Structure formats: C-alpha cells, structure tokens
Amino acid sequence: MPSAPAIAAPAADAPHQAFHRGELHAQQRAGMLEKMAAIGPRVIRDFMPDQHREFFAQLPFMVVGSMDEQGRPWASIMAGAPGFVHSPDAHTLRVQGVRIAAGDPLRANLREGAKLGLLGIEPHTRRRNRANGVVHALREDGMEIAIEQSFGNCPKYIQARKPELLDEDASAATVATDAATLTPQMQAMIGRADTFFIATALADDDAEVHGAGHRHGTDVSHRGGKPGFVRIDGDDTLTVPDFIGNSFFNTIGNLLVQPRAGLLFADFEHGALLYLGVTAEVIWDGPEVESFTGAQRLMRFTVQSARLLEHALPLRWSEAALSPFLEPMGSWN
Numbered sequence: 001m002p003s004a005p006a007i008a009a010p011a012a013d014a015p016h017q018a019f020h021r022g023e024l025h026a027q028q029r030a031g032m033l034e035k036m037a038a039i040g041p042r043v044i045r046d047f048m049p050d051q052h053r054e055f056f057a058q059l060p061f062m063v064v065g066s067m068d069e070q071g072r073p074w075a076s077i078m079a080g081a082p083g084f085v086h087s088p089d090a091h092t093l094r095v096q097g098v099r100i101a102a103g104d105p106l107r108a109n110l111r112e113g114a115k116l117g118l119l120g121i122e123p124h125t126r127r128r129n130r131a132n133g134v135v136h137a138l139r140e141d142g143m144e145i146a147i148e149q150s151f152g153n154c155p156k157y158i159q160a161r162k163p164e165l166l167d168e169d170a171s172a173a174t175v176a177t178d179a180a181t182l183t184p185q186m187q188a189m190i191g192r193a194d195t196f197f198i199a200t201a202l203a204d205d206d207a208e209v210h211g212a213g214h215r216h217g218t219d220v221s222h223r224g225g226k227p228g229f230v231r232i233d234g235d236d237t238l239t240v241p242d243f244i245g246n247s248f249f250n251t252i253g254n255l256l257v258q259p260r261a262g263l264l265f266a267d268f269e270h271g272a273l274l275y276l277g278v279t280a281e282v283i284w285d286g287p288e289v290e291s292f293t294g295a296q297r298l299m300r301f302t303v304q305s306a307r308l309l310e311h312a313l314p315l316r317w318s319e320a321a322l323s324p325f326l327e328p329m330g331s332w333n
Contacts, residue, residue, distance in 0.1 A: 023253030053087035056199030065117030065220030075264035076106035101312035115217030126155035157224035198256035241295035293330030
C-alpha cells in the first residue's frame with residue numbers, strides 16, 4: 001500500500017478549519033491555499049440549505065460512501081421513488097423505501113454511528129450537492145442521517161443522461177462475480193466508462209491528522225471524462241486524469257492521508273455495477289501528466305479487490321450528452 005506523505009498539521013489557530021491537513025497540502029501545491037481559506041468557511045456548512053433539501057427530495061438515486069469494519073471506503077448507489085430521500089429539517093436526511101443491490105458493500109456497512117459521504121446528483125441537469133453525515137437511526141426500510149457538512153459542487157464533467165426507476169418486478173436477479181484483479185468483462189466495462197464515483201475516508205484512528213474542529217468521516221465524489229478516460233494498465237492498475245475543479249481537494253486530500261479508495265463504475269444501459277477496492281497514488285507532475293491535455297495531475301489506482309454485480313442497478317438511462325467542459329480535454333489515445 002502506498003504510504004501517506006509527511007504533511008505538517010495546521011497550527012491550532014490556523015484559519016483553515018473547513019479543511020484537514022491533507023486537503024490543505026493539496027491546496028498549497030495547487031496554489032489555492034489562501035483562496036480556499038476564504039471560500040471554505042462560507043460554502044461548507046453544518047446544515048443543509050433549503051435548496052439542497054429540496055434537491056435531494058426529487059432524486060431517484062443517491063450515491064453513498066461508507067466504510068467497512070477495516071476502515072476501507074466503498075462507493076455505492078441507493079435508489080427509490082423520488083422522495084425516498086427527504087429532509088425533515090436542515091440537519092437531517094431521512095431515507096425510506098430504499099433499494100440497495102444484494103451484494104453491495106453498503107448493506108454490511110450500515111449501522112448506527114456509521115459515517116457516510118452523500119452525493120446527490122441529477123445528471124440530466126448537471127446539478128449536484130454533497131453532504132457528510134452520521135447514521136443516527138437505522139430502520140428496516142431506511143435510516144435517518146444527521147448532517148455534519150453540506151456543500152454544493154459545480155456542473156463540470158457531468159454527462160447529461162436522465163434516469164428512470166424500474167419497477168421492483170422488472171428487476172432481474174443480481175449475479176455477483178468476485179475477483180482479486182480485473183477480469184476481461186470488468187476491463188471492457190471500465191474501458192467504455194465516461195463516469196465513475198470514488199469514495200475516500202479518514203477513519204477514527206486518523207483523528208490526529210485533522211485541524212481543530214474538523215469532522216472526519218467518509219466522502220464520495222463524481223469523476224467524468226471522455227469515454228476511455230480511465231486507462232487500464234494490465235489487470236490491476238488504472239490511471240485517471242484529474243481536471244481542474246472546485247479546488248476543495250476533498251478526494252485527493254483524503255488520499256494523501258489515507259491512500260485507500262472505493263471506485264464504482266455503472267453500466268447505465270444494462271444495470272451492472274462494478275465495485276473496486278483500491279489503493280491510490282497521486283502523480284502531481286511529469287511527462288505522463290503533460291501528455292494528457294487538460295490534466296492537472298493524475299490518480300493511479302492499484303486494484304485490491306473487485307466485485308461485479310449484474311442486474312444490480314434498478315435504473316435505466318437516456319443516451320448521454322457529453323459535458324461541454326470536456327471538449328478541450330485530451331484522451332489516452
């Protein structure tokens with residue numbers, strides 16, 4: 001496993017408390033430290049604005065990051081009829097009537113006190129909002145999540161495709177394939193992908209890496225690119241460009257402290273889901289970065305485990321319109 005770099009912790013009175021030291025280190029390398037020090041406290045809230053509360057309530061799915069008992073992060077999708085996620089107050093998300101695929105790691109990771117990363121994303125409008133919270137109450141058909149952080153994300157790199165929820169009776173039985181490396185079927189799925197989701201985490205025993213007042217937990221994020229933007233190097237290595245974004249560096253900041261991640265690829269046409277447990281390395285500069293037009297840096301993932309669930313996603317999607325932000329970006333070809 002790649003080791004985390006030595007990163008100095010911020011001083012106890014540092015004005016950057018919206019971010020932990022991994023995020024601060026990434027912001028400093030990108031020349032964005034002072035700008036983010038001013039922006040972070042304004043846009044990262046400990047409650048959900050009404051606009052975010054209404055947005056989550058209209059979605060038929062939500063992407064969730066969770067941690068297993070070994071502290072490994074996993075990215076998952078939960079689905080339901082619009083309104084299955086709703087917010088009774090600014091500090092709470094309530095989930096009811098949820099559908100989670102059999103074999104999804106999230107099923108084993110849900111428990112009271114579990115820290116979750118949440119991504120509400122509406123691909124056809126290219127809107128997305130993020131939140132982090134703790135499972136406050138777990139019920140047979142859902143849960144209540146106490147929100148600790150809430151913030152918006154820009155529409156960059158989201159492919160516009162509209163989801164439609166399948167009836168329960170229309171869903172075929174899930175078929176699972178587990179492997180230690182990428183099978184040819186998994187590689188073909190990744191090779192076609194224009195989107196994936198990534199979960200990262202800081203576990204309880206990483207508490208010393210945080211600035212004062214920072215809540216540690218799990219984060220989940222979206223990554224998009226032209227089809228084939230994920231390069232497959234053999235049966236256990238993936239390389240991905242990292243484009244300019246909101247400069248929070250939540251994902252990369254987490255990886256600098258704890259280089260484990262969970263990747264999730266979806267087959268939007270047939271409903272398969274591919275879950276990868278990986279270790280990550282951030283490549284900041286050099287010829288490989290320069291060879292990919294638009295890449296600010298690269299992320300390299302080494303696959304530790306893989307699970308392919310066929311017929312797992314109870315959603316079908318319209319044909320995708322590529323994000324206009326990707327037009328000037330390069331490819332691996």
